[in-house]
Amino acid sequence: MDPELGRFESEDRRVLAPANDPMPVPVTILCGELGAGKTTLLSRLLESADRDIAVLVNDVGEVNVDADLVEARTDLETGDEVVALENGCICCSLGGELSRAVIRLWKDHEFDHLVVEASGVGEPEPIARQFVRGPAGGPYDLEAVVTVVDARRFHDRFADGEAVPVRQGPNGEGTRPLSDLVLEQVEFCDLLVVNKGDLVSDAERERVVALLEMLQPRAAIETAEYGDLEPEVLLGVERFELETVRDSAGWKRQIEADAGEGEHGTDGNHDCSDGGDPARGGDHTHSDGDHAHPPERYGIEVEGYHRRRPFHPERFAELLRSLPDGLVRAKGLTWIAGREDQAITTSTAGAATTLEVTGRWIASFAEERQETYRRGQPDLVWDEEHGDREVRLALIGRDVDWDALESRLDDCLLSDEEMAADWSDYENPAPTGMGETVTISSADPEAPAR
Numbered sequence: 001m002d003p004e005l006g007r008f009e010s011e012d013r014r015v016l017a018p019a020n021d022p023m024p025v026p027v028t029i030l031c032g033e034l035g036a037g038k039t040t041l042l043s044r045l046l047e048s049a050d051r052d053i054a055v056l057v058n059d060v061g062e063v064n065v066d067a068d069l070v071e072a073r074t075d076l077e078t079g080d081e082v083v084a085l086e087n088g089c090i091c092c093s094l095g096g097e098l099s100r101a102v103i104r105l106w107k108d109h110e111f112d113h114l115v116v117e118a119s120g121v122g123e124p125e126p127i128a129r130q131f132v133r134g135p136a137g138g139p140y141d142l143e144a145v146v147t148v149v150d151a152r153r154f155h156d157r158f159a160d161g162e163a164v165p166v167r168q169g170p171n172g173e174g175t176r177p178l179s180d181l182v183l184e185q186v187e188f189c190d191l192l193v194v195n196k197g198d199l200v201s202d203a204e205r206e207r208v209v210a211l212l213e214m215l216q217p218r219a220a221i222e223t224a225e226y227g228d229l230e231p232e233v234l235l236g237v238e239r240f241e242l243e244t245v246r247d248s249a250g251w252k253r254q255i256e257a258d259a260g261e262g263e264h265g266t267d268g269n270h271d272c273s274d275g276g277d278p279a280r281g282g283d284h285t286h287s288d289g290d291h292a293h294p295p296e297r298y299g300i301e302v303e304g305y306h307r308r309r310p311f312h313p314e315r316f317a318e319l320l321r322s323l324p325d326g327l328v329r330a331k332g333l334t335w336i337a338g339r340e341d342q343a344i345t346t347s348t349a350g351a352a353t354t355l356e357v358t359g360r361w362i363a364s365f366a367e368e369r370q371e372t373y374r375r376g377q378p379d380l381v382w383d384e385e386h387g388d389r390e391v392r393l394a395l396i397g398r399d400v401d402w403d404a405l406e407s408r409l410d411d412c413l414l415s416d417e418e419m420a421a422d423w424s425d426y427e428n429p430a431p432t433g434m435g436e437t438v439t440i441s442s443a444d445p446e447a448p449a450r
């Protein structure tokens with residue numbers, strides 16, 4: 001156990017809070033892909049804000065250019081208030097280091113607000129969780145997660161369908177598709193800053209905004225050039241709520257609207273989720289008039305797809321290699337023949353789809369255990385034949401022929417004859433172990449699935 005964290009956890013939290021300063025320090029987390037303009041925006045904020053702002057910068061495996069830049073632009077007396085974490089990503093390996101650094105910062109310095117600039121390849125949720133459930137939640141209060149979007153790149157990649165590099169991570173060889181991370185950052189935030197407004201036309205900017213509204217309907221959206229926003233826009237945002245932000249992504253709302261109140265989540269742990277849905281043979285749900293998302297603009301729509309039948313692994317992989325250009329996002333749980341235990345999350349972002357084992361179907365457990373899980377989830381609707389195994393996806397795209405996509409998805413389902421046959425001989429690219437991922441891209445149809 002880390003000595004500092006251990007001590008902190010074992011002591012009364014009030015020990016850390018000076019008697020005359022019981023208020024936790026507000027925190028803003030700044031996300032956005034590499035080069036979106038986070039540092040530019042932060043530098044402006046430091047120049048214009050009327051309060052003392054401490055900054056924690058995380059660059060992955062690079063010379064810490066951002067920290068130097070921010071430091072050079074601030075009038076802080078010592079410069080110590082800019083803390084750099086360089087040897088990893090704060091969203092994963094550096095969780096403990098992040099907590100330690102911000103607690104140390106809080107003990108040693110007085111400031112009114114903390115901004116954490118996440119690395120461009122970081123997932124925002126684990127960072128936010130450090131301030132909500134981790135030890136940093138004592139002295140700090142997470143105010144908002146702000147995601148900066150490069151309007152030009154976002155338009156070309158998602159609103160225009162241009163093929164983009166599939167993978168990018170620390171040192172350029174990560175395992176998550178870059179587009180998936182970009183959309184996760186968009187989906188998990190309170191405020192979206194559409195930066196580089198000078199590099200897009202008005203019409204392109206409007207398309208980007210419409211798409212962002214569909215992807216994260218709850219977030220406020222501001223457009224900017226070189227991060228030129230008033231400090232109040234960034235710092236006066238309402239309090240962050242982990243569950244609210246996590247559940248407000250467009251794809252998730254669609255799935256929940258489809259499934260009705262209390263439906264189980266789709267982010268894994270299928271064996272301990274909290275709801276169910278009517279066991280329908282299939283319900284392609286048109287979303288018109290649905291309050292789960294903003295009205296359709298610029299041909300951008302969200303759709304639901306639900307079947308209680310598994311995908312044929314080869315046909316499904318083939319579909320993922322030839323997705324329609326306009327499909328921006330698909331996310332949800334999939335049942336893939338030959339993977340009877342594994343609840344597999346399918347996450348499409350632009351051309352790249354990641355399949356990840358995120359849980360186990362309850363139906364895959366021994367009967368006694370199934371009953372225990374089901375007792376804990378009285379709302380779970382159970383299919384007599386298939387239990388909780390299902391395909392349930394939310395699809396977001398522009399100018400997509402939804403009926404054609406629906407029938408292509410249906411063609412991927414096992415036929416009645418295949419349902420009765422042996423599924424073990426299929427060429428199956430789907431992952432097997434918990435947390436294991438496989439990426440399939442339609443930008444590079446010749447590439448092997450793995």
Ligand SMILES: Nc1nc2c(ncn2[C@@H]2O[C@H](COP(=O)(O)OP(=O)(O)OP(=O)(O)O)[C@@H](O)[C@H]2O)c(=O)[nH]1
Nearest residue numbers: 033034035036037038039040120195196197225226
């Ligand atoms: N044209 C234009 N360029 C911008 C704008 N905002 C930032 N830039 C430029 O884009 C480049 C990247 O900006 P940064 O602020 O370093 O981006 P970042 O998100 O901090 O990048 P990483 O730290 O690499 O993740 C710099 O050359 C900026 O000058 C803008 O609104 N318009």
